[in-house]
Amino acid sequence: MSEFLQQLVNGITWGSVYALIALGYTMVYGILRLINFAHGDVYMLGAFIGLYASRWFRAGENPNPFKALLVLLTSMVLSALIGMIIERLAYKPVRKSPRLSALITAIGVSLLLENGGVLLFGASPRFFPQIVAQENIPLGLGVTISNQQLIVIAVSFALMVALRWLVLHTKVGKAMQAVSHNHMAAALMGISVDRIITFTFMVGSALAAAAGVLVALQTPKIEPYMGILPGLKAFVAAVLGGIGNIPGAVVGGLIMGIAEVMVTGYLSPTYRDAIAFVLLIVILLVRPAGIFGKAVAEKV
Amino acid sequence: MKRFAALVFILLALVALNVLLPRVTNPYHFQVLMLIGINIVLAVSLNLVNGFTGQFSIGHAGFMAVGAYTSAMFTLKLGQPLVASLSLLPEPVAQGLALLLALMAGGLVAAGAGWLVGLPSLRLRGDYLAIVTLGFGEIIRVLLLNIEAIGGARGLPGIPAYANFFWVYGSVVVVIVLSGRLAHSTHGRALFAIRDDEVAAEALGVDTTRYKVLAFVLGAFFAGVAGGLFAHFLSYLNPSSFTFLKSIEVIAMVVLGGMGSITGSVLAAIVLTLLPEVLRPVKDFRMVIYSLMLIILMITRPQGLMGTRELSLGWLFRRGGAAKEPA
Numbered sequence: 001m002s003e004f005l006q007q008l009v010n011g012i013t014w015g016s017v018y019a020l021i022a023l024g025y026t027m028v029y030g031i032l033r034l035i036n037f038a039h040g041d042v043y044m045l046g047a048f049i050g051l052y053a054s055r056w057f058r059a060g061e062n063p064n065p066f067k068a069l070l071v072l073l074t075s076m077v078l079s080a081l082i083g084m085i086i087e088r089l090a091y092k093p094v095r096k097s098p099r100l101s102a103l104i105t106a107i108g109v110s111l112l113l114e115n116g117g118v119l120l121f122g123a124s125p126r127f128f129p130q131i132v133a134q135e136n137i138p139l140g141l142g143v144t145i146s147n148q149q150l151i152v153i154a155v156s157f158a159l160m161v162a163l164r165w166l167v168l169h170t171k172v173g174k175a176m177q178a179v180s181h182n183h184m185a186a187a188l189m190g191i192s193v194d195r196i197i198t199f200t201f202m203v204g205s206a207l208a209a210a211a212g213v214l215v216a217l218q219t220p221k222i223e224p225y226m227g228i229l230p231g232l233k234a235f236v237a238a239v240l241g242g243i244g245n246i247p248g249a250v251v252g253g254l255i256m257g258i259a260e261v262m263v264t265g266y267l268s269p270t271y272r273d274a275i276a277f278v279l280l281i282v283i284l285l286v287r288p289a290g291i292f293g294k295a296v297a298e299k300v
Numbered sequence: 301m302k303r304f305a306a307l308v309f310i311l312l313a314l315v316a317l318n319v320l321l322p323r324v325t326n327p328y329h330f331q332v333l334m335l336i337g338i339n340i341v342l343a344v345s346l347n348l349v350n351g352f353t354g355q356f357s358i359g360h361a362g363f364m365a366v367g368a369y370t371s372a373m374f375t376l377k378l379g380q381p382l383v384a385s386l387s388l389l390p391e392p393v394a395q396g397l398a399l400l401l402a403l404m405a406g407g408l409v410a411a412g413a414g415w416l417v418g419l420p421s422l423r424l425r426g427d428y429l430a431i432v433t434l435g436f437g438e439i440i441r442v443l444l445l446n447i448e449a450i451g452g453a454r455g456l457p458g459i460p461a462y463a464n465f466f467w468v469y470g471s472v473v474v475v476i477v478l479s480g481r482l483a484h485s486t487h488g489r490a491l492f493a494i495r496d497d498e499v500a501a502e503a504l505g506v507d508t509t510r511y512k513v514l515a516f517v518l519g520a521f522f523a524g525v526a527g528g529l530f531a532h533f534l535s536y537l538n539p540s541s542f543t544f545l546k547s548i549e550v551i552a553m554v555v556l557g558g559m560g561s562i563t564g565s566v567l568a569a570i571v572l573t574l575l576p577e578v579l580r581p582v583k584d585f586r587m588v589i590y591s592l593m594l595i596i597l598m599i600t601r602p603q604g605l606m607g608t609r610e611l612s613l614g615w616l617f618r619r620g621g622a623a624k625e626p627a
Contacts, residue, residue: 090595093599094599094602097602097603100350100356100555101598101602101603101604102598103555104552104594105594105595105598105599107548107552107594108591108592108594108598109591109595110591111587111590111594112591112592112595114587115587115588115590115591119585228544232434232438232544235431236435239428268446270445270446271446274438274442274443276435277436277438280431280432280435281432281436281439284424284428284432288424288428289428
């Protein structure tokens with residue numbers, strides 16, 4: 001029992017990271033119907049920016065929460081800028097093109113970030129400084145949680161709540177909803193569609209960067225290709241929850257994280273990468289639009 | 301008569317080139333040439349699914365892997381004894397026969413997998429279908445990594461190198477002619493109708509489900525054949541050759557060539573296979589330039605190099621005696 005609960009805690013930690021990345025996928029998809037394959041690589045960039053920021057602020061020397069927060073914010077802000085640049089330079093020119101061309105562009109951007117990353121940071125893994133000293137907190141029943149895990153979960157959920165507030169209760173959030181329903185109608189209502197799309201990319205990239213830094217807290221080995229698999233799995237998580245649906249992405253991410261940790265713990269770690277996809281196929285066969293997705297009737 | 305003459309001409313040309321090319325080209329150029337051929341088969345077969353039918357499949361490497369491993373195991377278990385027992389025939393003929401059987405086996409098993417993956421396309425559309433095919437490809441890769449009997453993560457060495465120029469480019473000709481003929485047949489029109497508007501196609505009496513599954517099965521078959529050629533050319537298989545990136549590479553060929561354009565797929569397969577090779581001298585910048593060029597090409601020519609048009613190879617595809625000389 002205590003082993004199961006321990007796995008559950010680990011699963012929720014991973015799941016909240018997947019959820020953070022999945023949110024970016026789902027928001028961009030909701031607004032542009034584009035699978036932004038480069039999103040996983042923004043997560044990688046987030047971790048690397050975090051690495052350089054913690055060196056700059058000397059956050060690894062005598063860790064304190066203020067410096068760690070500074071590292072997180074720096075990474076989020078810079079990644080948001082990178083997200084903006086990517087959107088403006090690569091995606092905006094193909095917005096009116098067939099969707100597959102946009103997708104190939106996204107793949108191109110993804111390859112560019114990975115290989116540019118190899119060029120800039122080197123191909124071998126780098127070690128993320130410990131910006132939060134590790135402590136284990138017993139939760140009872142033989143279950144412990146490290147303060148790093150706690151930070152991952154707490155920061156993720158804080159960001160998710162903030163995002164929910166942003167989308168539902170602010171003017172820009174309402175504009176995002178309007179654009180995701182219909183670009184032209186939104187434009188007629190006086191919303192600058194271009195700016196909203198750029199803003200969506202920035203928010204998504206910031207969340208992915210946060211995920212990158214949070215992961216690096218726990219598993220400090222970071223390398224330029226680290227974004228590929230988590231990116232794919234987060235995308236699967238977004239589809240699982242019903243793509244375009246924000247609570248769906250969170251639930252999908254949590255399911256994914258828990259399922260993966262359970263498979264690693266109880267079956268075999270080598271099947272870890274397959275479980276995400278098996279889960280996906282099973283759920284899509286039962287609910288073709290994902291858990292929270294609405295089946296859209298096709299208008300003729 | 302004209303078609304028969306064309307067939308004889310192609311066969312003779314393939315045999316002649318098969319003998320000649322390995323002697324006059326250096327091994328590196330020859331290897332690139334063979335990889336181009338295999339990639340053409342992959343791109344044209346994926347074009348059947350993505351380009352003709354508009355069903356978005358991003359797990360082509362999975363089918364390729366199924367075909368590659370099946371045909372490799374076929375040759376290792378059955379093909380080699382067969383070649384040994386056919387010692388009366390000249391060696392290339394016996395090996396060719398064994399390879400043909402292995403390719404068929406690989407293609408058929410891959411087609412079976414395509415049928416399995418095609419079935420959910422009854423229920424799923426667009427991106428959801430895409431993600432299921434992606435999942436399928438990844439599941440295949442993880443399974444291959446975990447089956448010790450076929451080498452697991454160490455890979456499968458020692459596959460006899462039966463695939464020569466004749467077989468690779470013979471397959472290229474077969475897949476091109478077949479898709480060309482398909483495009484001009486009732487079945488091909490049905491596929492195009494599904495791509496252009498699924499609802500309208502259904503209203504006109506096209507059995508959309510059947511045709512979608514057909515496209516998947518055909519595409520998977522040739523992906524399996526390409527996998528078999530790959531296995532018998534490199535003599536070594538490893539699950540890491542069939543990652544998501546390989547599927548992406550093939551999609552890039554189809555989209556860059558122009559969705560639905562056969563000659564476009566061929567052209568793009570050549571360009572995208574050569575590009576990384578040509579860029580070898582710049583070493584570290586190679587993949588950066590490759591990805592930048594991919595982005596720039598997509599921005600400047602979103603409809604692909606060829607759009608939906610074909611290069612004039614009309615004489616290959618036109619029916620029987622009515623064939624006119626190309627303009």
